[in-house]
Amino acid sequence: MFTIFGIPSAALFGQLLIGLINGSFYALLSLGLAVIFGMLNIINFAHGAQYMLGAVAAFLLLQWTGLGYWPALVIAPLVVGAFGIVIERTLLQWLYKLDHLYGLLLTFGVALIVEGIARNYLGSAGLPYVLPDSLRGGQNLGFMFLPNYRAWVIAVSLVICFGTWFAIERTRLGAYLRAATENPTLVRAFGINVPVMITLTYGFGVALAAFAGVMAAPIYNVSPQMGAELIIVVFAVVVIGGMGSILGAILTGFGLGIVEGLTKVFFPEASNTVIFVIMAIVLLVRPAGLFGRRA
């Protein structure tokens, strides 16, 4: 045991770990927002609600069918992603020619509906989600105790984030996607089915949110309002990073998580607000965002 700036090392590394965990969720969610915004030009306000739906789906799978964490990690994103596709086909597709603001308003409405229904059936209190046996326990690293599940969350988020980055920046499908973001009309003229790509992109972004939700379920309790407050922080993350760059979204997410964790150690009163303060500073110094292009 040693101390750094008068703080016991275990507390410091413990908060850094929590920061990294929060950062994983910021990164996963802002990545989803960026991917959806790139294709649909819509800020998906329902992203938080869809993250919550992922956690709720995992909880209900366990309650009703006894299916545990591992099946839920696959089933919940698929189910919620399918729900996203239905929303895109029935609601969002009518808005593409309108001002972007209408997309924000509509998805805000969807978020209210989803959250309201969840509150009616689950109540406002958090519901605990039991960890799978295979991920219990932890490692003693000498300077701190590392629970296995937390290590798993960070590792998986990194893999998913960089997998998404690779798929978009380095594969043929990703090239179509980027091309369709730049100029959908021209890409359609080349015989590529852009509307289907848009639908699947939204489905993928929503599934990503649900996946984050399943991973969050054992850490935070499953509750109907778990997404609403998170999504506002993620908005600030997106403003700081700018949505132009996938890698930027990932780095900003993890970085801000760590900063938030450190704030909890050195100045706990500001831990809720530090990300918003950083956003204000970034707006003053670099209005386009850290990785943004000037619009």
Added chain:
Amino acid sequence: MDTTTSPVITGAAPSVLRRNGETIGFVIMVAALIVAPFFTYPLFLMQAMCFALFACAFNLLIGYVGLLSFGHALYFGWASYLAAHAAKVWGFTPELAILTGTATAAIFGLLAGSLAIRRQGIYFAMITLALAQMMYFVALRMKFTGGEDGIQAVPRGRLFGVIDLSNEMTMYVFVLVVFLAGFLLIYRIIHSPFGEVLKAIRENEPRAVSLGYKTDRYKLIAFVLSATLAGVAGSTKAITMQIASLTDVNWPMSGEVVLMTLVGGLGTIFGPVVGAFVILFMQFKLSVVGEWVLVIQGVIFVTCVLLFRRGIVGEIAALFKR
């Protein structure tokens, strides 16, 4: 020089027609608000008028500059905190308490506005929402706001130290005067040369810039005006309802004012007023169904955006134009 393309000339004929419609609408509104307290709860009407003014202030930004602020609860809620604190702890008279709250909202509006106007469109909405959430956490932490309890039992006091506002009808007249003054001020702003520049920015900002207008300055002034008027509404509500609480400063309140304006009609003079009364009446009637209110609000949002983008007043106006 070709003067026929000047907007003043081409807009002259319809504007006379519109002015007539607005005068009639205004007379109906004032008459209804004078008669209404004899038929329904004055307290409900006073609350509705505060929200109507709040929605009108919000509409000044979205309807006439095209800026969607998703954080107007910040000005409404913080103004109500300061007004309540001034009336209760400092012993201010109601009009001074309201001025205190309003000044607070104006200062916050200046700070938040000068940050938010650095980005456009969707980012503007996200920044205003994030800043409002930050100030929500500050309100939650600070001692004087009373945290979860809020500031309760705020005295209504004596207006100018003379007129006792604890009488329901006297209070009603006061709120009505404040509401009408705010409403007329917004009307005046919209129809001033300044308001015309705002509309030009909404229609085509690069063009307004190329005509030599410093659009950022216009946007900031509009933002501060909107925040200030939201502050008037919030302060008046705190004195009227005798409470300031976290509800008024939290993000669902920002969403609610968007909903009121959307239902009534974005960019219409009377839309926000109609929308505020409709939404409050709905909440009043639906208070028995509990959490379903959230679902119903969501459904109204979705329906309005998909099918009903002009709102109630916008649809009526469109009907008359034909």
